[in-house]
Amino acid sequence: MDTEATEELRLPRSRQANERLHAMIPGGAHTYAKGDDQYPENLAPVISHGRGAHVWDVDGNRYIEYGSGLRSVSLGHAHPRVIEAVRRELDRGSNFVRPSIVEVEAAERFLATVPTAEMVKFTKNGSDATTAAVRLARAVTGRPRVAICGDHPFFSVDDWFIGTTPMSAGIPAATTELTVAFPYGDLAATEELLTRYQDEIACLILEPAGHTEPPPGYLAGLRELADRHGCVLVFDEMITGFRWSEAGAQGLYGVVPDLSTFGKALGNGFAVSALAGRRELMEWGGLRHSGDRVFLLSTTHGAETHSLAAAMAVQTTYVEEGITARLHALGERLAAGVREAAAGMGVGGHIVVRGRASNLVFATLDEHGQPSQQYRTLFLRRLLAGGVLAPSFVVSSALDDADIDRTVDVVAQACAVYRKALDAADPTPWLVGRPVKPVFRRLA
Structure with a gap:
């Protein structure tokens, strides 16, 4: 097998942190959609901190992040107007x-x-x-x-x-x-x-x-x-x-x-x-x-006063800075780039971008055009290896054109591997572990 198929991002500190999480917290996270079962095996980064459109894991890796906080962090992490409003209230009691x-x-x-x-x-x-x-x-x-x-x-x-x-x-x-x-x-x-x-x-x-x-x-x-x-x-x-x-x-x-x-x-x-x-x-x-x-x-x-202050700052920022329009513009640039990259690698019918530009998701389809958790695993693994953390393609306004262009480059590399798996009609060699799992399922 070629080295591209076996190359693996290693996250030793994240793996240790995940073990500690599972030892004390049912599911290893306080939100099922953040569980490590949603990510390729041993490739579930545990976050240290974030700023703007980027997050860092406890292993020191930096990622361009999408779907931030399950779509909640639409202005980017530690947004200055929001943080300033929160700090002002914290000193006054909460x-x-x-x-x-x-x-x-x-x-x-x-x-x-x-x-x-x-x-x-x-x-x-x-x-x-x-x-x-x-x-x-x-x-x-x-x-x-x-x-x-x-x-x-x-x-x-x-x-x-x-x-x-x-x-x-x-x-x-x-x-x-x-x-x-x-x-x-x-x-x-x-x-x-x-x-x-x-x-x-x-x-x-x-x-x-x-x-x-x-x-x-x-x-x-x-x-x-x-x-x-x-x-x-x-x-x-x-x-x-x-x-x-x-x-x-x-x-x-x-x-x-x-x-x-x-x-x-x-x-x-x-x-x-x-x-x-x-x-x-x-x-x-x-x-x-x-x-x-x-x-x-x-x-x-x-x-709590600081959360309400954050909400007021968010609404002011949206209105004064035209955030909704920016989210749509960023999403349109990303969707166009991903579709072009997928088509260029011959997988345009298998990696499908859907949704409003401000709220993009992607589907990973197998050789028969059916949704596939195995191919999703392959795709997520390649994105992570390229420094892109993307359970979806939901954008934040903190992204810039360089982030989008870098993401598209990584997607293109992932699509090249995806094409090889489709040609083999078997993505298993590229999974390096169990497939990711749906959140809603009867058995753990």
Whole structure:
């Protein structure tokens, strides 16, 4: 076998750190998508620090990083405007027995940035926000069922969603039975579902856009269906928020949901997310109504001042520096380069770049054109060896043209190996270990 196939990046300190992680933390990480099973065997770098679009592992290797913080660090690591805002608040205290004035300022800033919402409540993670939206919809409608978009991969760590995945251990079937699914882009199928469960579905929850743009009239059609069937329309804007526009997908496409949830890019890595929506619904979780109270969101750390300061700095930076447009420009340059490199090496039909330019992912297809974890492993291994850490091609605004050009060069080298594996109709010799695994699977 040629040396190119056997060449291996060695990460001894990262391997030791991974062993320590697994000894104390179930799964070896606090997020399943960050697990070492998502990377080639013995090639899961443990990060020391990051700055801008680059990260360094504990072995001293530097990488150009994509998908930073599972899409959350969209401005790049240690962004100066965000860090300055956070430091200013840290010296003033981070959590008090009563709301701080920062909570007022953060809410005002958010509602000015996302004018389609009338009220907002902050929390620390996206799952809390989406579950609060579901609970509120059930309370407002008096209905038990939740309709999720079955084409979107993740909504919450809570039972109402996780029970529908292969990792449903520990979740009662009675809970899962209350969650039903509808296909993205198919209004007729969604109406059939709403009719089948007439007066039972509390809400429709979906990402307003994903790897493809919504079909013309689709989101407006969902809005009409929700109104006609008396259910709540919820947009999960964890990913689309800020990356599609400063006001999210709802601001870009002009369709206003009843409730929406934001996170990820909102804090540039700091823990903050939001539930936003119509005052009429949101007040059910407040004190200024005469009905039954809804336990909407009440978290000890939900309004830590430094995280809210980070969110305000992020929104200001996006608006003043045109970050969304920059993300699209960088993504377009990267997508064009990767497609050209793949085509040049004869694998254009096997390494496929998908998604909006600000939120690119890639698929690795085998010799039959089917998605392949083995070929993904080969591709990731070659990217890592070239100093590119890329579980996706989701860009941050800290990347520059030189980073993109370097990435494309590394992709071209990876494509050359990919072509050899396709010609052999067997990628196994290039894996050097077990293949990467999907996050959602029944057995460890």
